[in-house]
Amino acid sequence: MASVTRYWLQVSAFIAFLFFVTTALVPFISRVHISFLPPPAPQSPSAGPFRAAKHNVWADLSEEEAQDLTKFLFSKSELNLTEALNATSPDNIISNDNQLVLVELLQPNKTDILAYFNGSSDPPKRWARVVVDQRTTEEAQYVIYAAGPLPVTKSTEIRPLEYCYNAGRNHALNPIADQEDMAKWLIGLAMAASDITLELLGREVNPYDPNTLDASARVVPYQNGTITGWVELLGPSVNVDSNFLLPQGLYIKIFVSGRDSQNWRILQWYYNEVLYESADHLRGAMKSPTFKKSDLNLEGNWTALEDFSEGLPDRKNPPPVMVHPSGVRYNVDEKEKFLSWMGFELFITTSSDTGVALHDIKFNGESVIFELGLQETYVTYASGDPKQGGQDFLDSGFLMGFRMSELVPGYDCPAYATFLSTEYHIQGQTITRKNTICIFEYTADHPLQRHTSDAQVSIGKNTYMVVRSVSTVGNYDYTFDYVFYLDGTIEVKVRASGFIFGVFWNENSSPRDEYGYRIQNAAATAIHDHVLNFKADLDIAGTSNTMVRVGIEPVTKEFSWDDKETTPRNTMHLVPRTIEKETGINWAPNAGEILLVVNDNATNAWGEKRGYRIQPGSGIGAPSHRIAANSTSSGLAAEWATQDLWVLKRKDTEPKSSTIFQAFSPTDPLVDFSKFVDDERVVNDDLVVFFNLGSHHVPHSGDIPNTLMHTSASSVMFTPFNFHDSDPTRRSAQGVRIDNNDGTTKTRYYGGTYQEGVSLKATDLEPDQSGYDGPLEKNHPEYQVNGVTDFIALAFGLF
The missing domain is CATH 2.70.98.20 (Copper amine oxidase, catalytic domain)
Incomplete structure (x- = not known):
């Protein structure tokens, strides 16, 4: 009985709204028919290899380009470059020779790229960004050059790269140029305080023993070449990198001025919330009967990333995985x-x-x-x-x-x-x-x-x-x-x-x-x-774009279709505001604003x-x-x-x-x-x-x-x-559309479906991981990551 009643209710509703449905049905059906069109078919192997219509003008230098450019740079006497392998000490700390740090593509200007893409010019000429670690001068610097055009010919030149740096210069101070001296000095000062570290932390600093303390520094460089910073002692770790969790509560403040280690010194020590003016001051305090040592922060199971035990019972069953049996569609x-x-x-x-x-x-x-x-x-x-x-x-x-x-x-x-x-x-x-x-x-x-x-x-x-x-x-x-x-x-x-x-x-x-x-x-x-x-x-x-901030704001308003006795309605409306000039923006509270970038000269079918x-x-x-x-x-x-x-x-x-x-x-x-x-x-302009x-x-x-x-x-x-x-x-x-009329189910799919098992x-x-090489390619056994990027990493606190 209930199903019969529901049927007549549906019929009545259909009759009551017949005119509305009839007028709306035709455009709706046309839209539905579009939805069942299949997506463009992926390119078949018979169509030949997939190729870009234009060259990748942003592509980095090829190995051949880089090798030819490197030879060119070493031929320039004004750069006074030394081969990296010849300039590197046995400890792989960069020495005081000028060295080539890196070469890579200097991104072409957008104006030149668009001209090429529009067919009005040839591809932009390729230039390289060159970074030189200049240490032979009294003040060590990193100097940035532009070299090109490439490939290397008689017309190739090198010039200071300044236009993309609004400081108006192409160099930056190297605050820790003498890294070998700095490393030795830091290790030396820590080892000289072995009596302190043994007494307070139960260990000493020894760079050749992984079971001893590590030292981590954070320095603050300034333009005059003087830097200060705090060295923190970390506990040893068996679990890789877990020493980041193991500060020991002993800190040493250092002062570095210039390149002569004779001008470097320790300023202060800090332990258990007390500042000490020198190591001797700390040693004297340690002899006091009221001196209190802090607990040790030790590695343990809490620092391990993995738990190789059986774990929870359901862990024995592998989780779902995503597969793509038909092959990629890109x-x-x-x-x-x-x-x-x-x-x-x-x-x-x-x-x-x-x-x-x-x-x-x-x-x-x-x-x-x-x-x-x-x-x-x-x-x-x-x-x-x-x-x-x-x-x-x-x-x-x-x-x-x-x-x-x-x-x-x-x-x-x-x-x-x-x-x-x-x-x-x-x-x-x-x-x-x-x-x-x-x-x-x-x-x-x-x-x-x-x-x-x-x-x-x-x-x-x-x-x-x-x-x-x-x-x-x-x-x-x-x-x-x-x-x-x-x-x-x-x-x-x-x-x-x-x-x-x-x-x-x-x-x-x-x-x-x-x-x-x-x-x-x-x-x-x-x-x-x-x-x-x-x-x-x-x-x-x-x-040609414009940014518009469209506020979603409360408003109290009277409408023409309201009775005169009706209280004005509290509602909301959209309030567009064009951004006229360059500015910074924060996300609106309560998501009360829409940020749009629009093209004032392009409209959709609805204006x-x-x-x-x-x-x-x-x-x-x-x-x-x-x-x-x-x-x-x-x-x-x-x-x-x-x-x-x-x-x-x-x-x-x-x-x-x-x-x-x-x-x-x-x-x-x-x-x-x-x-x-x-x-x-920034109205009707090229925006970023x-x-x-x-x-x-x-x-x-x-x-x-x-x-x-x-x-x-x-x-x-x-x-x-x-x-x-x-x-x-x-x-x-x-997708799928499933119709159910009078107990009959009809299923219609749009787009491809799997027709049989795989x-x-x-x-x-579960892929085979035996081919995993890790952070560096095995075909460069002489290459050490610390030797390459210490030119920056040391100054950033990775001692």
């Missing part, structure tokens, strides 16, 4: 590093300082983003101890691109992913890093769209493509994702994992929970900011300006900027970190927001980002957005031993907004 031109998938086209490049960048991103043949990539990673700490309390890092100085890790199939990326290798030209060698970039398509655990009605359900799969890399910088591994969705959305996402910097804890420490939380008997955490700066050179349907929305994406919350407004450590070196994002007029003379040498002269950096914001108009990802990391016991990636993720999404006439995913998504190999589910 196309890659590996020579040009050109990628195509479901309407997207883009070029992939890498640099030694910041890793992966994407260029000339198009969707369905139309321009969206000309350049998208990391600029800098800034981490600043707060703590009650002298080292963590003044510690901050600008990680591009560690060469984050060069430190891209080899990815592990089945864990970093699905087993079926496409892996790309990268090359770097360091100290006259070409170093190949295998499998540092992966590309894969993935289906999310939630649908792209769905709707259920009385008689049917329609649901589409949410499939997307990812370009991924991982950079390991000391204690942290950063996973970088560029994610592409079927509707034209582009997401930039960062996840972090690794060891936090532990802080020594005892009952005399700063007020409990002021800077972090206790995690062990003698260890605590330190709050710190992660702020990662990215550049997005937006070309929404062309280079709305075509654009993209910029918004926080998936993660633990809206990305943050740094808390400290005026940093006493980084000075002007990271001014982009003071707000969430910036909208600027694009200029060839402002290609990057930072450099690898920022921290060497923080009060007068090579690139002062604050000078980028100079009150220029510098945006930040990251979070205020407040570590707790769950971060021990390693921070978990799902608790440390942040992202920004660029989403089509009136860019299309309707949802474009109907032509590319896979056969899988064990390696499809």
Whole structure:
């Protein structure tokens, strides 16, 4: 009876709304028919190899180009270069000769690239960025040159590279040029205090014994060449890198002036919340009967990353895995590093300082983003101890691109992913890093769209493509994702994992929970900011763009259709405000604002300006900027970190927001980002957005031993907004519509489906990891990573 009643109710409803349904049905049916069109077929093998239509003008130097350029540079007497292997001491510490640090492509200017892409000129001439470690002069410097055009001919020249650094110079001070002397001096001062360390910490410092203490320094360089900093003693670790968690509570303040070690000295000692003016002062205090020693912070099971026991019962069964039996649906031109998938086209490049960048991103043949990539990673700490309390890092100085890790199939990326290798030209060698970039398509655990009605359900799969890399910088591994969705959305996402910097804890420490939380008997955490700066050179349907802030605001309003006695309605409305001049912007509270980049000269079928929305994406919350407004450590070196994002007029003379040498002269950096914001108009112009990802990391016991990636993720999404006439995913998504009328089920699929079973190999589910090479290629046995990047790493606190 109930089913009969329901049937007549449906009939009555149909009759009552017949006119409405009849007028609406025809356009609705036409749209439904479009949704069942299959996606474009992937290129078949018979069509020939996939090739980019244009050369990758951003591609780094080939090994041949780098070798020829290196020979050319060594022929220049004014550079006075010494071969790295001849200049390196047996301990692999760089000596006081001028050396070639790196060569890589100098990115062409956008104006030249667009002329080539538009067919009005030849490809831009290739030039290289050259970094020389100049130590033969009285004041050691890193000097940056431009060399070209390439390939090397009689017309090739070398000139100072200044135009892209608004400091007006092409060099940066090297505050710790004599690294061998510095290393010996630091080891010597620690060994000279063996009686102190043995008494207080139960161990001494011995660089040749892994069971002794480690020393970690954080120095603050200044432009006059004088640096101060605190050396922290860390406990030994059997578990790799767990010494980051093992501060021992003894700190030594050092002073370094100039290159003569006779001018270097120890300023103070700090132990158990007491400052001592000298080692003898500390020794005298230690003899007092009232002197109290702190507990030791020792390694144990708590610092181990893995638990190889059986664990929980369900752990014995392996988890689900993603497979792709039909093969990949994207196309890659590996020579040009050109990628195509479901309407997207883009070029992939890498640099030694910041890793992966994407260029000339198009969707369905139309321009969206000309350049998208990391600029800098800034981490600043707060703590009650002298080292963590003044510690901050600008990680591009560690060469984050060069430190891209080899990815592990089945864990970093699905087993079926496409892996790309990268090359770097360091100290006259070409170093190949295998499998540092992966590309894969993935289906999310939630649908792209769905709707259920009385008689049917329609649901589409949410499939997307990812370009991924991982950079390991000391204690942290950063996973970088560029994610592409079927509707034209582009997401930039960062996840972090690794060891936090532990802080020594005892009952005399700063007020409990002021800077972090206790995690062990003698260890605590330190709050710190992660702020990662990215550049997005937006070309929404062309280079003439405008940013509009659309507020979602409350309003009290009377409407013409209200009765005169009706109280005015409290509601909300949209309030657009065009950004007229360059400025910084923070994400609005309560998500009460939409940020749009639109093309005033391009409209969709409904007369709305075509654009993209910029918004926080998936993660633990809206990305943050740094808390400290005026940093006493980084000075002007990271001014982009003071707000969430910036909208600027694009200029060839402002290609990057930072450099690898920022921290060497923080009060007068090579690139002062604050000078980028100079009150220029940004209406109907070529815009660039510098945006930040990251979070205020407040570590707790769950971060021990390693921070978990799902608790440390942040992202920004660029989403089509009136860019299309309707949802474009109907032509590319896979899905199903299930109709159920009178108990009869009819299933209709759009897009391809699996018609029969598949056969899988064990390696499809659990890849063979025996080919994993680790951080460096085995075909360079003479190459040592410490010898290559110590030119920066020592000055950044990796003693």
